Amino acid sequence: MAKAIRQISRQVPNETEERAQAVEEILQALADNKEAVLSMIELAKELHEVKVFETADSLLKQRNEVGVIAMQQVNQPAVHNIIKSGFGLFKFLGGMQPSQLETLLTGVSLGLKRMSQTGEKGKKQSIWKMRIRLRSPEIRAAMTTMVDFMEGMGEAFLRSREKRD
Structure with a gap:
């Protein structure tokens, strides 16, 4: 065993x-x-x-000194405004449908491209040609959009004024 x-x-x-x-x-x-x-x-x-x-x-x-300087810069009124504006921008973008934002940004991009091309050519346009161009569907759509935009912006301004009063 x-x-x-x-x-x-x-x-x-x-x-x-x-x-x-x-x-x-x-x-x-x-x-x-x-x-x-x-x-x-x-x-x-x-x-x-x-x-x-x-x-x-x-x-x-030098972290203590750097921290003090950083906090002094963050406490500037301009930085507070930037932060508030950033939150407002995110709220605005969050309220828009992605397709709306895409359409708006595409329109702005194309408009800026055309504007720069016109500026490069430096051609003056007569009132008669501008009157004819106002009849184009693109110009009419843009004008209608801008009028609707201004109407909405004016409505927001009036609401803001009523809240303050």
Whole structure:
């Protein structure tokens, strides 16, 4: 019969063995991810060449002074207005249908392109030719759109005035 086990000895690796095992794991991870490691080294080299690390180190060392300056700049009334305007812009864009926004931006883009072409040519147009052009469907659509736009804007102005009064 086998002899009963009365004493269990735990084998605890010493510090040298733990370090050797850690180095082995690191080398294995480096070998498995060779492409990523080489890319990171190249990226670090490029960042070092343009002094990004030195700049970041200086900013970290002077973080209190930099923080004070940053907070002074953020507390400017103009920055508050920019933030409020940004929220207003996002609210405006969120209220529009994507197709409406696309149509509007396409129209603005085409209008600016035509306007720049006219400016480059430098041709003057007679009143008679302009009168004829007013009959085109494109001009009529744009004019109708602009009148509707102005009507809506005027309505918003009147509502705003009523709220203030």
